[in-house]
Amino acid sequence: MILTSKFVDRGEEMKYLENKYKSGKAELILLYGRRRIGKTYLLQKLVKEFDGVYLLAEESENVLEDFSNILADKFNDVVLRENPLRSWNAFFSYLVEKSKERILVVIDEVQYIAKGEKGFLSILQKHWDSSLQYSKIMLVLCSSTVSFMEGVMSYKSPLYGRKTGSWEVTEIPYYYLPDFFNLNLEEIVRIYSVFGGVPQYWSSYDPNKNIWENMRELVIEKGSRYYEEPKYLLKMELRDVSRYFAVLRSIAQGSTRFGEIANKSRIDNNSLGKYLSVLEDLGYVVVERSVRAKKGGIYQIKDNFFDFWFRYVYPNRANIEMGMDIVPLIKDDFNVYVGKKFEELARKYVMILNAHGKLPEKYESMGRWWHKGEEIDIVGIGKRTLLLGEVKWKTLSCRDIENIIKSLEQKAEHIGHNSKEKNYLIVARKINCKREGIAQLYDLNDVFSPFPR
Numbered sequence: 001m002i003l004t005s006k007f008v009d010r011g012e013e014m015k016y017l018e019n020k021y022k023s024g025k026a027e028l029i030l031l032y033g034r035r036r037i038g039k040t041y042l043l044q045k046l047v048k049e050f051d052g053v054y055l056l057a058e059e060s061e062n063v064l065e066d067f068s069n070i071l072a073d074k075f076n077d078v079v080l081r082e083n084p085l086r087s088w089n090a091f092f093s094y095l096v097e098k099s100k101e102r103i104l105v106v107i108d109e110v111q112y113i114a115k116g117e118k119g120f121l122s123i124l125q126k127h128w129d130s131s132l133q134y135s136k137i138m139l140v141l142c143s144s145t146v147s148f149m150e151g152v153m154s155y156k157s158p159l160y161g162r163k164t165g166s167w168e169v170t171e172i173p174y175y176y177l178p179d180f181f182n183l184n185l186e187e188i189v190r191i192y193s194v195f196g197g198v199p200q201y202w203s204s205y206d207p208n209k210n211i212w213e214n215m216r217e218l219v220i221e222k223g224s225r226y227y228e229e230p231k232y233l234l235k236m237e238l239r240d241v242s243r244y245f246a247v248l249r250s251i252a253q254g255s256t257r258f259g260e261i262a263n264k265s266r267i268d269n270n271s272l273g274k275y276l277s278v279l280e281d282l283g284y285v286v287v288e289r290s291v292r293a294k295k296g297g298i299y300q301i302k303d304n305f306f307d308f309w310f311r312y313v314y315p316n317r318a319n320i321e322m323g324m325d326i327v328p329l330i331k332d333d334f335n336v337y338v339g340k341k342f343e344e345l346a347r348k349y350v351m352i353l354n355a356h357g358k359l360p361e362k363y364e365s366m367g368r369w370w371h372k373g374e375e376i377d378i379v380g381i382g383k384r385t386l387l388l389g390e391v392k393w394k395t396l397s398c399r400d401i402e403n404i405i406k407s408l409e410q411k412a413e414h415i416g417h418n419s420k421e422k423n424y425l426i427v428a429r430k431i432n433c434k435r436e437g438i439a440q441l442y443d444l445n446d447v448f449s450p451f452p453r
């Protein structure tokens with residue numbers, strides 16, 4: 001694999017892995033996360049830094065032979081080259097022998113091995129218990145199948161209690177996008193709305209073409225690279241995806257309460273609960289609750305790419321298959337969609353401000369608030385103060401801002417906490433108002449530089 005010069009974010013992940021390496025002790029690390037999120041890229045960097053061994057398991061018949069060749073190269077082992085390892089027992093024995101010194105070994109997409117050889121995890125466990133745990137190996141097992149890794153970590157697994165660490169690699173935060181694209185921030189918000197924080201989609205995106213052309217080339221045309229992506233990703237995790245598809249489609253099209261999803265997807269309540277919790281575990285769906293609410297809540301698709309796909313591609317597949325260009329269809333609705341994504345993004349930004357003490361006080365409860373048809377984009381309930389925030393994907397004048405504040409004031413009556421001092425916050429695409437002191441005002445430039453640099 002070629003490492004391009006761009007390597008964004010992942011500082012925390014690198015530090016975590018480097019510290020594990022420097023511990024000098026035997027380490028068994030489980031690293032997982034959805035395909036395309038950047039696991040291999042990260043591990044390759046680590047392997048390069050510490051001169052480790054990178055083994056990629058594929059759905060091939062000769063995994064052991066492939067691994068033997070790589071190990072033979074790495075250790076200049078002529079005997080091994082002539083006599084490839086014949087069993088996983090022999091493989092781990094070989095690793096035991098090679099781990100008298102500190103050595104990093106990565107096995108990527110390990111679920112393929114476990115699928116082909118049912119006893120694989122037990123064999124590893126046996127070697128771990130008898131010798132590897134006393135050696136100097138740092139063994140990283142990596143998988144794109146989240147459900148597989150959850151199995152490996154569960155108490156039923158042979159490896160239960162053996163791992164010395166685990167890490168789920170998740171999306172790259174939105175504010176790294178400008179490190180990746182030299183484009184204006186409005187365009188970057190649009191890209192983020194479609195492709196989320198998944199670096200492989202970023203690297204597939206051609207910045208010399210506009211977003212519509214990129215959509216066509218990557219997602220919304222039959223045969224394009226990511227046309228069937230969600231199907232492919234879900235099939236890695238689940239046996240029968242059709243029900244899950246119905247659930248995700250309902251949510252993407254705005255049926256977000258439990259009852260609404262049940263109606264639209266025609267799944268009975270008991271089963272729906274199960275499907276939703278599986279999708280939550282896999283990281284595709286989140287429950288969002290009104291600030292301080294303990295139950296209820298609405299379901300949202302967490303992964304922007306999935307949200308986009310289930311909103312525009314999946315419902316229009318028949319048209320697409322007939323060769324129809326769905327860009328005009330998307331254009332009609334896209335501003336609303338991006339507005340929703342910008343609101344989520346702005347909420348993340350305000351959470352960061354809160355964590356860094358940039359708000360009137362540190363709010364323990366903060367998020368969206370709604371009650372009986374009234375809704376506020378951002379509410380923080382603190383000891384002394386109430387924070388009321390609105391997000392707008394447009395340009396605001398002083399007049400707009402005054403109106404927003406008036407309406408926030410009115411809505412705030414319904415939250416309670418009337419004795420608390422009220423503070424107002426507005427995040428907008430652009431702000432055309434120089435007046436100071438009316439509210440905390442933030443525009444796109446602020447949102448994309450969340451930390452003082």
Ligand SMILES: Nc1ncnc2c1ncn2[C@@H]1O[C@H](COP(=O)(O)OP(=O)(O)O)[C@@H](O)[C@H]1O
Nearest residue numbers: 006007008035036037038039040041199200203
């Ligand atoms: N930290 C990063 N910075 C820049 N590009 C990245 C980063 N991580 C991943 N990529 C890009 O995304 C692609 C897919 O990443 P990869 O590591 O293969 O994903 P995974 O192994 O999780 O499926 C890489 O080939 C690279 O182009």
Ligand SMILES: [Mg+2]
Nearest residue numbers: 039040041108
């Ligand atoms: Mg990979």
